[in-house]
Structure formats: structure tokens, C-alpha cells
Amino acid sequence: MNKFVFYIVLGLSVFFTSCIPTQDLIYLQKKDGGEGGTTSISAVVSKPYRLQTNDVLSITIKASDSKLVTIFSPTSQGESSAKTDSGLYFDGFTVDDHGNIRIPVLGELNVIGFTLDEIRIKIEKQLLADYFTTAANIFVTVKLAGFRYTINGEVGSTGTKTLFQDHVNFMEAIANAGDITITGNRKAVTIIRQLPTGTEMHDIDLTDRNVMQSPYFYLQPNDYIYVKPLKQKTWGTGKTGIESLTTIITLLSLATTVFLLLKK
Numbered sequence: 001m002n003k004f005v006f007y008i009v010l011g012l013s014v015f016f017t018s019c020i021p022t023q024d025l026i027y028l029q030k031k032d033g034g035e036g037g038t039t040s041i042s043a044v045v046s047k048p049y050r051l052q053t054n055d056v057l058s059i060t061i062k063a064s065d066s067k068l069v070t071i072f073s074p075t076s077q078g079e080s081s082a083k084t085d086s087g088l089y090f091d092g093f094t095v096d097d098h099g100n101i102r103i104p105v106l107g108e109l110n111v112i113g114f115t116l117d118e119i120r121i122k123i124e125k126q127l128l129a130d131y132f133t134t135a136a137n138i139f140v141t142v143k144l145a146g147f148r149y150t151i152n153g154e155v156g157s158t159g160t161k162t163l164f165q166d167h168v169n170f171m172e173a174i175a176n177a178g179d180i181t182i183t184g185n186r187k188a189v190t191i192i193r194q195l196p197t198g199t200e201m202h203d204i205d206l207t208d209r210n211v212m213q214s215p216y217f218y219l220q221p222n223d224y225i226y227v228k229p230l231k232q233k234t235w236g237t238g239k240t241g242i243e244s245l246t247t248i249i250t251l252l253s254l255a256t257t258v259f260l261l262l263k264k
Contacts (some may be wrong), residue, residue, distance in 0.1 A: 004169075020182060020232050021249050027171070027186065028209035048115040049144075049220055052196065056092040056145040057101060057111070059123070063138045066133075071105050088145035113196070116142045149219055151177045153227035154184030168219045170206065180206075184227045192224040 023029065051057075056083050061069045074091050093101040099112025106126060111119050120142040132138050146162040156178020163176060170189075180186055188203045193216075211217055219225075 001107070020230060023207065024103050024230065025182065025207075027206050028211070029207050029210050031208055031210070037237060041071075045158070048117070050113050050115055050196075051095055051099075051111050051119070052097065052194065052222070053095050053097055053112065055095045055221060056088060057095070057116075058088055058141075058143045058145045059103065060141040061123075061138065062125070063132060063136045065136065069138075072103060072127075074104060092145040116144070145219060147219075147221055149173055149221070149223045149225065151225040151227070153225075154181045154229050155179065156181065170211070170217050170219065170225075173219055173225060174206070180227050183230050183232060185230050186227075188228060190226040190228065191219075193220060194222055202203070 010260050016221050032148055054186060063069050063071050063240070094105065095101055097109075100108045100110050103123075106123070109119075109122065109126075114122070120140050123142070124138060124140050127138055127140070128134065145167070146164055147166070147168050149168070150160045151173065152158045155174065158177070161173070161176055163172070170191075174180060180189075186206045189206055190201060190203050193200045193202075202216050204214055204216050
């Protein structure tokens with residue numbers, strides 16, 4: 001009888017410790033002790049991104065004379081060049097190890113550490129000074145050739161992702177990767193960021209809504225995200241109550257069988 005009670009207690013212990021609690025699965029919870037309702041959170045305003053080496057730019061130049069601006073395009077198609085991910089890789093302007101890009105006719109232009117707006121202004125000034133007048137109505141657009149980041153670990157789809165938008169927050173990046181799996185640790189998601197001064201690593205808690213105040217909530221191009229597994233995955237006892245209960249029943253059946261065989 002004592003052994004039976006022991007097995008029951010052991011089974012219940014495994015059941016409650018192996019199940020993943022709901023609090024570990026829900027994003028952006030209110031953890032300051034208050035109840036639900038509307039909460040005002042002042043999100044951190046993302047700073048303008050400053051270019052680094054290996055960034056790829058998409059630069060478009062327009063003017064009244066559409067034929068003249070084609071000489072500044074890296075392709076013969078000019079403005080009609082397809083802005084696909086692979087097309088921008090080959091036809092975009094890559095920042096080299098010296099921080100420069102090479103634009104047809106204009107030559108090399110140093111862009112390292114500059115924002116996109118600052119680069120646009122530099123190009124416009126050079127065009128007006130050497131090739132156009134104000135009557136040409138030149139219009140320059142400078143964008144990153146896709147917002148790239150890499151995600152790995154406990155997510156639906158790992159790998160390098162590209163989003164064609166200017167700003168990407170953590171929730172958008174996770175959703176684009178197929179969400180974090182049930183065995184992923186949402187409370188300590190690691191972000192690795194390359195900066196001119198070196199590599200920076202930080203963990204953020206996606207279950208706490210105050211994460212929106214973190215300077216890491218908005219990604220920067222080329223960020224690396226790693227979602228670690230919960231300890232329940234390594235135990236192998238099951239992700240849900242039903243799976244854990246099945247495991248417990250199997251273990252109890254095995255223990256009973258062994259006990260009866262040894263008793264004979």
C-alpha cells in the first residue's frame with residue numbers, strides 16, 4: 001500500500017512539474033500586480049539606423065528627364081528593375097569593408113555611420129552640383145534592400161528572414177517566423193546585435209508587456225534572435241497535461257509489471 005501511495009505521489013509530482021504553465025505561453029502580460037484592462041505604455045522610439053558594412057541599399061533617382069537618370073542605375077533597365085530580394089542583392093549597392101558604395105557615374109560614396117536620410121541628402125547635393133539644375137526636379141529615394149534578421153531555436157521557421165518595411169519590432173519578427181513553439185522559452189529570448197563597437201547580447205522577456213519599453217524591442221538590420229527551449233522539452237515528459245498523464249500511466253504500468261514479475 002505504501003508503495004502504491006508513493007507511486008501516486010511521484011506521478012502527481014511529475015504531472016505538475018512537467019506541464020508548461022499558461023503564464024509561460026502568453027505574450028505581453030501585465031505583471032505589476034494589477035488586473036486586466038487598458039494599460040498605457042510609452043514605447044521606446046527607435047533611433048534612426050546607421051549603416052554598417054555589408055548592408056545593401058536600394059537607391060532610386062528620378063527627374064524630369066527620365067532617360068538621363070538611367071546612367072546612374074546599375075542595370076540597363078533603370079527604374080523598371082525588379083525590386084525582388086535576389087534582384088536587390090545583385091543590383092543593390094553594398095557597403096564595402098571601407099564603408100563605401102559605388103554608384104555609376106557618381107563613383108564611390110562613403111556611407112558608413114550615416115542614416116538613410118543623410119545619404120539621400122548627400123546624393124541629392126552631388127547631383128545638383130555636378131549634373132542637374134533645380135529645374136530638373138530630381139527625387140532621390142534611399143532604402144535598405146529589405147530588413148534582414150536571422151532567427152533560430154524554438155520557432156516554427158528558422159533561418160534568415162527579409163521584411164520589406166522600415167521598422168520591425170520583436171513581435172512582428174516572431175510572427176514572421178511562425179511563432180515560438182510551445183516548448184520555447186518566451187521569458188528569455190536572446191538577441192545578438194552587431195554594433196560598430198562590437199557584438200552586444202541581451203535577453204528579453206516577451207511575456208511581460210513592459211518589454212515594449214526596452215531599446216531591444218525594435219530590431220536593427222542583421223540582428224540574430226535565439227529562442228531557447230524550456231526545461232520541459234529536455235525532460236521528455238510531455239508538453240501538455242494529456243501528454244504528461246500518458247507518460248505517467250506508462251511509467252506506472254511499467255513499474256507495476258516489474259513489481260509483479262519480481263514478486264513471483
